[in-house]
Amino acid sequence: MKVNEIFFSLQGEGKWTGLPNVFIRTAGCNLRCSYCDTKYAYFNGKEMRVDDILKKIRNYPCKYLCITGGEPLLQKDIHELIEKAGGINIAQVAGEGYPTLTLEEVIAANPQVIIANVEEYEGGDISFQFIFDEPRLGGLDALVNGRVYGINADLTNQPIPRIVDGLELMAKMIHPELFGSVE
Numbered sequence: 001m002k003v004n005e006i007f008f009s010l011q012g013e014g015k016w017t018g019l020p021n022v023f024i025r026t027a028g029c030n031l032r033c034s035y036c037d038t039k040y041a042y043f044n045g046k047e048m049r050v051d052d053i054l055k056k057i058r059n060y061p062c063k064y065l066c067i068t069g070g071e072p073l074l075q076k077d078i079h080e081l082i083e084k085a086g087g088i089n090i091a092q093v094a095g096e097g098y099p100t101l102t103l104e105e106v107i108a109a110n111p112q113v114i115i116a117n118v119e120e121y122e123g124g125d126i127s128f129q130f131i132f133d134e135p136r137l138g139g140l141d142a143l144v145n146g147r148v149y150g151i152n153a154d155l156t157n158q159p160i161p162r163i164v165d166g167l168e169l170m171a172k173m174i175h176p177e178l179f180g181s182v183e
C-alpha cells in the first residue's frame with residue numbers, strides 16, 4: 001500500500017484523545033474537504049508491503065494504531081492491514097475505495113442530471129468545470145437540458161447532521177417537480 005508517513009504522537013480526536021498512538025498516514029485522496037490540513041498526502045508516498053509496515057509500527061511503545069489519510073479506503077490492501085493489526089474493517093462490505101467511471105461509461109449511461117462537488121478553495125470547482133469543458137460530454141442529456149448542478153461538498157462529503165441539507169438540495173436537483181427548484 002502507498003504510505004505517506006508513519007509516526008508516533010498523541011491522538012487528537014475521539015475517544016482516545018490524549019493517548020499515545022502510532023499513525024499510518026496513507027497516500028492519496030480523491031476528496032477535497034475545504035478544511036483539509038493534509039494536502040501533502042494527496043499524492044506523495046511510497047509503496048510499502050503490509051508486513052514491513054507492521055514490523056515498523058511494532059517498534060513503538062503503545063497499543064493504539066490510527067490509520068488515517070489521505071483517504072485510507074482508497075488503498076486496496078487496507079482490509080489486510082486492518083485485519084493483521086487485529087481490527088475489523090467495517091467498510092469491507094462496501095468494496096474498495098470509491099467507484100471510478102471512465103468517460104466512456106459516463107457517456108454510455110447518459111445521466112439526466114449531474115451533480116458535482118464544489119469546494120470553496122481556489123480550484124475547488126475543477127470537477128464541476130470539467131463537465132462543461134470536456135467536449136465528449138457535450139451531448140449528454142444533463143448538459144443539453146441544463147441539468148448540471150454544483151453542490152457544496154461540505155454538505156455531502158461526511159456522514160454528519162448537515163448531510164440532511166445536502167440530501168434536501170439533491171432531491172430538488174433531481175426531482176424539482178416534487179421538491180421545488182434549487183434557488
Ligand code: SF4
Binds near residue numbers: 030041
Ligand atoms: S479526506 Fe482527509 S486528506 Fe482527503 S481532503 Fe478530506 S481532510 Fe484532506
